[in-house]
Amino acid sequence: MTTRRAAYEARQRRRANLLAGGSTAVVLILLIVLVPLAPGWEGVQASFFNAEIFARTFPDLLSAFLINIAIFAWSVPLIAALGLAIALARGARAPVLFPLRIFGAIYVDLFRGIPVVLLVYLVGFGIPGLGLPRPWNSPYIWGTVALVLTYSAYVAEVLRSGIESIHESQRNAAVCLGLSERDTMRYVVLPQAIRRVVPANMNMLVALQKDVALLSFIGPVEILRQAGIFKSLLANFTPYVAAAVIFLCVTVPATRYADYLMNRDRNART
Amino acid sequence: MKTFLTATLLTLTASGAFAAGHCSAGKTLTEGTLTIATGNPAYYPWVIDDAPEAKQGFEAAVAYAIAAEMGFADNAVTWVRTSFDEAIQPGAKNFDLNMQQFSITADRDRVVDFSAPYYTAPQAVMTTVEAVDAGAKPTMESLKAMKWGVVASTTALPVVTETIQPTQSPLVYDDNANITAAMQAGQIDAALFDLPTALFTAAVLMDNGVVLGQFDASAAESPDQFGALMPEGSALKECVDEALAALTASGELAAIEAEWLQAAVGVPLIK
Amino acid sequence: MPEPRLALRGVKKSFGDVEVLHGIDLAVNPGEMVCLIGASGSGKSTLLRCMNGLEPVDDGEVRLDGVDIAEPGFDLAPIRQKIGIVFQSFNLFPHMTAYDNVALAPRRVLAEDARTRIEALFERFGLAAHMGKYPDQLSGGQQQRVAVIRALAMRPQTMLFDEITSALDPELVDEVLDVLRSLRDDGMTMVLATHEMGFARELADRICFMDKGVIAEEGAPDLIFSTPQRERTKQFLASVLR
Numbered sequence: 097m098t099t100r101r102a103a104y105e106a107r108q109r110r111r112a113n114l115l116a117g118g119s120t121a122v123v124l125i126l127l128i129v130l131v132p133l134a135p136g137w138e139g140v141q142a143s144f145f146n147a148e149i150f151a152r153t154f155p156d157l158l159s160a161f162l163i164n165i166a167i168f169a170w171s172v173p174l175i176a177a178l179g180l181a182i183a184l185a186r187g188a189r190a191p192v193l194f195p196l197r198i199f200g201a202i203y204v205d206l207f208r209g210i211p212v213v214l215l216v217y218l219v220g221f222g223i224p225g226l227g228l229p230r231p232w233n234s235p236y237i238w239g240t241v242a243l244v245l246t247y248s249a250y251v252a253e254v255l256r257s258g259i260e261s262i263h264e265s266q267r268n269a270a271v272c273l274g275l276s277e278r279d280t281m282r283y284v285v286l287p288q289a290i291r292r293v294v295p296a297n298m299n300m301l302v303a304l305q306k307d308v309a310l311l312s313f314i315g316p317v318e319i320l321r322q323a324g325i326f327k328s329l330l331a332n333f334t335p336y337v338a339a340a341v342i343f344l345c346v347t348v349p350a351t352r353y354a355d356y357l358m359n360r361d362r363n364a365r366t
Numbered sequence: 367m368k369t370f371l372t373a374t375l376l377t378l379t380a381s382g383a384f385a386a387g388h389c390s391a392g393k394t395l396t397e398g399t400l401t402i403a404t405g406n407p408a409y410y411p412w413v414i415d416d417a418p419e420a421k422q423g424f425e426a427a428v429a430y431a432i433a434a435e436m437g438f439a440d441n442a443v444t445w446v447r448t449s450f451d452e453a454i455q456p457g458a459k460n461f462d463l464n465m466q467q468f469s470i471t472a473d474r475d476r477v478v479d480f481s482a483p484y485y486t487a488p489q490a491v492m493t494t495v496e497a498v499d500a501g502a503k504p505t506m507e508s509l510k511a512m513k514w515g516v517v518a519s520t521t522a523l524p525v526v527t528e529t530i531q532p533t534q535s536p537l538v539y540d541d542n543a544n545i546t547a548a549m550q551a552g553q554i555d556a557a558l559f560d561l562p563t564a565l566f567t568a569a570v571l572m573d574n575g576v577v578l579g580q581f582d583a584s585a586a587e588s589p590d591q592f593g594a595l596m597p598e599g600s601a602l603k604e605c606v607d608e609a610l611a612a613l614t615a616s617g618e619l620a621a622i623e624a625e626w627l628q629a630a631v632g633v634p635l636i637k
Numbered sequence: 638m639p640e641p642r643l644a645l646r647g648v649k650k651s652f653g654d655v656e657v658l659h660g661i662d663l664a665v666n667p668g669e670m671v672c673l674i675g676a677s678g679s680g681k682s683t684l685l686r687c688m689n690g691l692e693p694v695d696d697g698e699v700r701l702d703g704v705d706i707a708e709p710g711f712d713l714a715p716i717r718q719k720i721g722i723v724f725q726s727f728n729l730f731p732h733m734t735a736y737d738n739v740a741l742a743p744r745r746v747l748a749e750d751a752r753t754r755i756e757a758l759f760e761r762f763g764l765a766a767h768m769g770k771y772p773d774q775l776s777g778g779q780q781q782r783v784a785v786i787r788a789l790a791m792r793p794q795t796m797l798f799d800e801i802t803s804a805l806d807p808e809l810v811d812e813v814l815d816v817l818r819s820l821r822d823d824g825m826t827m828v829l830a831t832h833e834m835g836f837a838r839e840l841a842d843r844i845c846f847m848d849k850g851v852i853a854e855e856g857a858p859d860l861i862f863s864t865p866q867r868e869r870t871k872q873f874l875a876s877v878l879r
């Protein structure tokens with residue numbers, strides 16, 4: 097036996113599915129039919145969507161992508177640690193820590209203000225240029241430093257806004273229980289603040305994943321550089337499309353997974 | 367009969383615009399003008415002072431010689447600037463010819479057209495005084511042990527990875543300036559350029575640059591040859607090839623090369 | 638006469654230019670239960686927060702077991718565990734289970750794994766089944782009881798309660814008041830700000846009526862409720878008892 101409401105909702109769902117399916121079909125048909133009708137389509141297809149070149153370059157691009165993943169993987173913990181340290185420095189209340197607070201403020205202003213590319217060049221060529229011996233002048237090391245400087249400044253700001261969004265009454269409750277300032281931050285404020293800024297930090301990670309490619313300017317042959325090499329050897333842009341596909345295969349599931357985690361977190365507590 | 371008529375007609379139309387009837391009539395972007403593209407910026411010794419109009423520099427001189435051969439007076443040549451990407455992207459192009467040390471390769475030739483080669487470039491190794499002091503020699507064995515850097519859009523990378531086969535994987539950069547920076551930062555020991563570029567970079571851009579040696583271009587299986595790039599299926603190719611053939615036959619091309627690229631002699635061959 | 642557990646003398650407190658406490662004198666004896674009543678904004682919460690040092694006092698003394706904790710620069714940390722406070726809105730830590738909310742301070746401050754003691758507290762206040770739940774999985778009354786347990790887990794000698802029932806649905810008020818009754822039976826020293834007049838009359842040893850930052854009238858519940866001396870007290874009681 098279906099209730100009146102269940103029957104109504106089933107009708108509504110059917111209607112919504114029909115509409116969604118119909119409009120998607122129309123858009124797809126328009127794309128598939130109309131785009132190839134454009135006068136330049138053949139040229140675009142040959143230089144951006146060349147199946148043979150795609151297949152030929154894909155494996156090398158994939159192995160170049162391992163470099164992106166490696167740089168990303170060792171940057172993230174460094175960014176998290178430094179970002180947290182800067183956020184805490186900026187929030188330091190004790191007067192003796194004033195220099196720390198000033199330092200935090202300057203750090204954040206400076207490294208958020210400089211374009212990443214510039215920093216990659218400056219740090220990547222500049223610091224090794226001071227005369228460091230190998231392997232300490234490696235572009236991998238100093239390129240990573242540039243990324244960490246920029247991204248930790250952003251992460252510090254995100255974390256600080258998270259910390260400040262935690263209501264004063266939470267601190268009060270902790271203080272009244274006798275918790276030290278440190279423990280209050282560590283056990284009460286930070287865990288809540290970090291949870292609150294997960295979405296913002298996820299965006300940061302996706303941006304970082306793309307900005308890793310900037311290290312190619314100072315030498316490392318990561319995926320975008322590899323695609324650029326193929327482009328110039330083959331005079332064809334398809335390798336870039338292949339690289340984009342590889343990027344999407346990582347970033348789309350990553351963002352979806354983060355969404356899922358956050359939803360689960362929310363659902364678990366209601 | 368019909369062919370004869372067409373030919374007469376063509377000759378008639380052409381003679382309106384040119385001193386002599388010529389094959390390029392009706393095939394250029396703008397009638398009566400030859401539009402040539404170069405890099406942005408264009409480098410010594412290919413174009414001097416980034417001013418191709420001055421006819422100074424190897425490619426600028428070759429461009430004007432080709433134009434003259436095709437019947438264009440100097441003032442009928444217009445210059446535009448393109449990047450490498452603009453030269454190969456699909457769609458209409460804004461140049462008749464593009465000359466910026468494009469190496470002729472089979473893969474590229476499928477997408478665009480190349481003229482006959484106007485220069486066969488020996489590949490040369492640039493390194494630093496410090497590396498030479500440390501024992502770098504123009505031998506394959508010595509080259510293998512070096513840390514290499516190359517420019518991404520050149521054909522130098524396959525030469526390094528396939529011919530030299532260094533023990534460490536090469537680093538890749540956008541342009542000569544970045545190679546210079548990396549070399550000065552001690553991140554790479556050696557870079558592979560065409561010889562004229564290597565000489566210029568070592569002498570002008572670097573404080574401590576040295577050209578260690580050159581590969582014998584005539585010995586290479588597929589030597590690095592520069593050709594003028596044209597849009598795929600360009601009707602102009604025939605005329606340009608004709609002009610280059612004439613310039614080669616008359617010795618003019620060799621004279622231009624001798625004038626602008628003479629410093630190339632005296633660099634040791636790599637063994 | 639024993640030494641009072643808590644003794645305030647001439648306590649003054651201003652927020653900016655506005656003085657909200659104008660010299661409060663109050664002594665609370667061990668095991669005594671004092672109820673603060675008074676109109677909204679009369680200074681009840683502020684007074685409670687001054688008692689445990691959460692708000693620094695501008696002038697006057699706050700003596701806890703004879704030690705003046707209001708002295709400027711006094712290190713309050715060791716005092717906190719002697720005096721617990723529960724607020725109107727629950728202030729549980731939302732990212733921790735009820736158990737972890739309670740266990741945090743004993744573990745960090747007393748360096749004690751108080752598991753059995755904490756479980757006994759949950760048991761005693763009827764929450765044994767809810768230890769693993771997060772605050773937003775608990776009703777308001779349950780949350781408030783967890784907040785009380787959290788304060789008790791530090792083994793305080795004095796407890797302050799700031800209108801701990803006023804954010805609750807009426808049917809949940811009783812379960813929280815039962816907790817207070819039970820603490821009263823233990824002989825806990827307590828100061829409550831409350832709007833529950835019936836409860837205050839039933840259990841308090843003493844009622845302090847606050848008006849505009851002073852204790853306008855104080856005395857045994859029966860006296861205050863049946864024969865208030867001050868006009869303001871009469872008006873206030875008339876308005877709340879109706």
Ligand SMILES: Nc1ncnc2c1ncn2[C@@H]1O[C@H](COP(=O)(O)OP(=O)(O)OP(=O)(O)O)[C@@H](O)[C@H]1O
Binds near residue numbers: 677679681
């Ligand atoms: N942090 C603060 N900053 C400025 N003014 C404050 C602050 N806290 C309290 N006040 C003011 O002090 C006065 C006393 O407030 P308090 O909260 O102690 O009153 P209350 O008796 O607890 O009232 P209620 O019954 O509404 O809780 C009020 O006028 C209030 O506006």
Ligand SMILES: [Mg+2]
Binds near residue numbers: 681682799800830
């Ligand atoms: Mg209050």
